[in-house]
Amino acid sequence: MTIRLTNNRIDRKFAALAEKEEKALITYVMAGDPDLEVTAALIRTLARSGADLIELGAPFSDPLADGPAIQRAGQRALAAGANLAAILNLVRQVREDTDVPLVIMSYFNPVLQFGLQEFAAGAAEAGVDGVILPDLPLEESGRILQLLEDQAVHLVPLLAPTSTDDKINRVAQGNNGFVYCVSLTGVTGTRENLPAGVELFLQRVRRQIKQPVAVGFGISNPQQARKLTPYADGVIVGSAIVNLIEKYGREISRLEAEISQFVGTLKESLKPEDNGDGSSILANPEAI
Amino acid sequence: MSFPDEQGRFGVFGGMYIPETLVPALQELIEAYQAAKRDPQFETEYKTYLRDYVGRPSLFYKAERLTARLGGAQIHLKREDLNHTGAHKINNTIGQILLAKRMGKTRVIAETGAGQHGVATATACALFGLKCEVYMGEEDVERQALNVFRMQLLGARVISVTSGSKTLKDAINEAIRDWVTNVQDTFYCFGTAAGPHPYPLIVRDFQTVIGREVREQSLAALGRLPDYLIACVGGGSNAIGFFHPFIEDRQVKLIGVEAGGMGIESGLHAATLSAGSVGVLHGAMTYILQDPHGQITPTHSISAGLDYPGVGPEHSLLQHLRRAEYVAVTDAEALEACRLLTQTEGIIPALESAHAVAYAAKLAPTLPQDEVVVVNLSGRGDKDVQTIARNLEVE
Numbered sequence: 254m255t256i257r258l259t260n261n262r263i264d265r266k267f268a269a270l271a272e273k274e275e276k277a278l279i280t281y282v283m284a285g286d287p288d289l290e291v292t293a294a295l296i297r298t299l300a301r302s303g304a305d306l307i308e309l310g311a312p313f314s315d316p317l318a319d320g321p322a323i324q325r326a327g328q329r330a331l332a333a334g335a336n337l338a339a340i341l342n343l344v345r346q347v348r349e350d351t352d353v354p355l356v357i358m359s360y361f362n363p364v365l366q367f368g369l370q371e372f373a374a375g376a377a378e379a380g381v382d383g384v385i386l387p388d389l390p391l392e393e394s395g396r397i398l399q400l401l402e403d404q405a406v407h408l409v410p411l412l413a414p415t416s417t418d419d420k421i422n423r424v425a426q427g428n429n430g431f432v433y434c435v436s437l438t439g440v441t442g443t444r445e446n447l448p449a450g451v452e453l454f455l456q457r458v459r460r461q462i463k464q465p466v467a468v469g470f471g472i473s474n475p476q477q478a479r480k481l482t483p484y485a486d487g488v489i490v491g492s493a494i495v496n497l498i499e500k501y502g503r504e505i506s507r508l509e510a511e512i513s514q515f516v517g518t519l520k521e522s523l524k525p526e527d528n529g530d531g532s533s534i535l536a537n538p539e540a541i
Numbered sequence: 542m543s544f545p546d547e548q549g550r551f552g553v554f555g556g557m558y559i560p561e562t563l564v565p566a567l568q569e570l571i572e573a574y575q576a577a578k579r580d581p582q583f584e585t586e587y588k589t590y591l592r593d594y595v596g597r598p599s600l601f602y603k604a605e606r607l608t609a610r611l612g613g614a615q616i617h618l619k620r621e622d623l624n625h626t627g628a629h630k631i632n633n634t635i636g637q638i639l640l641a642k643r644m645g646k647t648r649v650i651a652e653t654g655a656g657q658h659g660v661a662t663a664t665a666c667a668l669f670g671l672k673c674e675v676y677m678g679e680e681d682v683e684r685q686a687l688n689v690f691r692m693q694l695l696g697a698r699v700i701s702v703t704s705g706s707k708t709l710k711d712a713i714n715e716a717i718r719d720w721v722t723n724v725q726d727t728f729y730c731f732g733t734a735a736g737p738h739p740y741p742l743i744v745r746d747f748q749t750v751i752g753r754e755v756r757e758q759s760l761a762a763l764g765r766l767p768d769y770l771i772a773c774v775g776g777g778s779n780a781i782g783f784f785h786p787f788i789e790d791r792q793v794k795l796i797g798v799e800a801g802g803m804g805i806e807s808g809l810h811a812a813t814l815s816a817g818s819v820g821v822l823h824g825a826m827t828y829i830l831q832d833p834h835g836q837i838t839p840t841h842s843i844s845a846g847l848d849y850p851g852v853g854p855e856h857s858l859l860q861h862l863r864r865a866e867y868v869a870v871t872d873a874e875a876l877e878a879c880r881l882l883t884q885t886e887g888i889i890p891a892l893e894s895a896h897a898v899a900y901a902a903k904l905a906p907t908l909p910q911d912e913v914v915v916v917n918l919s920g921r922g923d924k925d926v927q928t929i930a931r932n933l934e935v936e
């Protein structure tokens with residue numbers, strides 16, 4: 254893995270983790286679920302309990318890459334009045350006391366209506382480090398990619414098991430903070446087992462891509478996260494956290510305790526294990 | 542100039558705004574479609590099914606009593622309602638399912654609003670022995686019960702969609718989620734000239750048989766081209782198939798009729814081109830109905846097939862270029878037109894098509910008697926009789 258050192262918090266975070274031989278834990282919450290005040294509290298809880306990067310969902314009425322858990326979270330957030338302007342304010346507010354890299358994950362239409370230029374400038378000014386738009390493939394991303402790059406905000410590209418080698422190679426030419434590898438053909442949501450072939454897919458990506466590679470979709474527990482550590486620089490957990498928010502809702506202290514505990518065990522699974530000889534199992538995948 | 546370009550753009554409209562997982566599947570579809578177009582055998586096969594199975598060409602009928610009642614321009618009807626399965630949708634599904642077979646896909650999914658595209662897909666799948674699953678909004682499942690039963694009888698599984706507004710928009714979301722999951726063996730038979738490239742192109746091409754026939758039939762019967770073409774527009778597949786062969790004939794005026802619901806000012810409508818703004822929905826940049834934050838807003842129409850907050854990108858371009866005009870008529874006007882056509886001509890139109898009839902009924906009396914208006918009667922009304930009965934007092 255090679256990381257171009259910039260002032261972007263995502264780049265700095267991956268560089269720092271690489272030094273420690275740790276893998277990144279990337280957690281997702283829907284901003285505004287159940288309301289923006291709770292989200293602000295949860296960002297701090299997540300960062301304190303071990304999340305290395307936080308994806309903040311910005312709700313869209315028609316989230317076609319999302320499964321039922323995140324669909325429902327989006328509906329709750331929309332009902333609570335969440336929108337991009339309010340979410341950028343939230344980022345601005347939490348930036349006063351946290352340095353955790355923040356990535357906005359939404360769909361293209363809300364960003365388009367906000368105004369591409371206004372969004373790029375607003376995101377940078379608020380302290381957003383990256384943007385993920387699952388319905389904006391590389392083919393359509395030219396203009397916003399340029400606008401975000403001008404502001405030193407990363408547009409994180411997605412790759413899927415169906416991606417061609419040519420596509421992977423084109424993504425490899427960019428400098429995007431990290432590359433989001435979708436572990437399976439499907440939508441977001443927890444699954445009992447890791448998808449078959451995910452290791453081969455990640456190896457295929459790794460052969461061409463030198464930037465940090467993170468894997469997401471369907472990863473919901475520390476065992477699954479640990480199994481992926483030899484193949485990726487980071488693991489993304491979304492629906493499992495969103496499910497906790499749905500379950501505990503506004504019982505804020507209970508919710509924070511549950512999330513803190515869950516995120517703590519996830520992060521533990523991504524730290525190097527002591528092999529007794531001072532070498533790390535994560536640095537040496539063949540040992541598994 | 543011909544649209545779309547290589548990137549699937551109709552001017553600024555169109556494109557391919559879909560998850561990366563589906564990009565290779567759409568590329569594969571583009572290549573398969575281009576290969577099929579170059580293969581004379583494909584065209585022969587398609588045309589043979591249209592003739593021997595669908596029953597084409599469909600009739601071009603002079604509606605004399607309707608014309609006399611309205612007292613203005615001559616009204617002709619393009620009788621897509623007489624096609625097998627009762628609507629224009631079969632023109633497209635025969636083409637797409639032949640394509641699915643060429644591509645070696647074993648499972649077909651589709652979305653449906655009124656159920657006409659679902660029935661047409663289930664029919665083509667029965668004809669060619671493919672497994673078929675149709676996504677349909679829960680609300681539409683209720684208001685189009687007859688078509689649900691027809692699909693099931695044809696061997697399709699109908700999946701009731703309970704997310705979002707429970708109508709066509711959400712059926713498309715669920716169908717796309719299914720396709721993202723099962724992309725390896727599944728063909729997505731898209732029903733309207735919207736969605737990501739290449740669907741607006743493929744669906745238009747398979748529907749242009751409507752306009753090509755009208756052109757020949759008008760020349761044969763009247764010795765000239767019509768003055769006005771009128772079609773209803775939801776996603777816009779019947780309209781684009783009807784309009785497309787006339788785009789270069791500037792003297793032929795093209796009018797798309799959207800669902801005005803309870804009236805545009807009420808906010809309860811599905812008049813995307815009349816009252817919407819440019820955005821991205823279901824893979825394409827096009828006119829959509831949305832709030833200032835880019836959230837898609839709920840729609841209303843008495844007609845399930847027009848109850849959709851987007852529209853095909855080529856219609857957005859035609860409006861932008863002012864080559865076509867888009868207007869809206871209300872639920873009440875469509876119902877009244879349904880009664881008018883039924884009682885003057887003995888033809889019960891689908892509520893979708895009744896929107897086109899309603900606008901023709903407004904326009905024709907303002908025109909001289911030697912002008913010719915052709916209305917695309919895109920579907921028959923059997924599926925709607927319960928809705929019509931609930932809303933209309935029959936004398």
